Amino acid sequence: MLLRMNIVILSGAGLSAEQGLGTFRDTDGLWTRYPLEKVATPEGFAADPALVHDFYNARRANMRAAAPGPAHEALARLSRREGVTLVTQNVDDLLERAGAARVIHMHGELSRALCHACGARWDAPDVMAPDDPCPACARSATRPDVVWFGEIPYHMEEIEAALVAADLFVSIGTSGTVYPAAGFVELARMAGADSLELNLEASGGRFDEVREGPASRIVPAWVAQIDGE
């Protein structure tokens, strides 16, 4: 069945929830414990960079202590097929550590740092602090290379090109509440793609098919079905 299909797979926090990285809007989600305006906006960073670095240092440590699960491994295997594009809202590196060929991180990556003075990017150390000097311009203007609310997501042209060419759009582990990712299914459907949601519970988005269950179970099952046929 996979012969020469263009498949775009969008993932969200639910893909990594069982690896202990948590989600944002579930009962004990990150945004129920931290005020997102203080830790995930440019204004919050300007007001208290130390608080923001602490927030991302804790998430980076959690990520580095975690390991990819069966869903990451199944998607990594599938990503090596021609025509498969992995897009993620997640900032963790579990898909890469599972061996994924290429992952498009539209919200950036916890494992990367950015200088907001000169635009340099480098691999983030375990712990970042406001007065860290940028390795390129030496100014103390470093931040996590993640996209905050009110900022432009990365790689949008490449993502939109993949969506309009998709035969199948699959949404995994996302509540579909944050744009532009929440609009991807409509864009793919308008271009004639079939659409499938794999989620703990239906997000309510418009999909041709919805399969409910934990990603660790339903994602490998779907990959085996589509890759095995």
Ligand code: APR
């Ligand atoms: N398996 C599959 N899906 C799961 C699991 C699981 N084990 N656990 C939770 N889910 C689902 C939830 O049902 C929910 O639909 O994952 C989704 C998580 O939704 P959110 O917490 O809103 O996370 P996400 O959709 O990734 O958020 C999108 O919002 O705050 C921003 O930048 C942040 O990238 C994030 C974006």
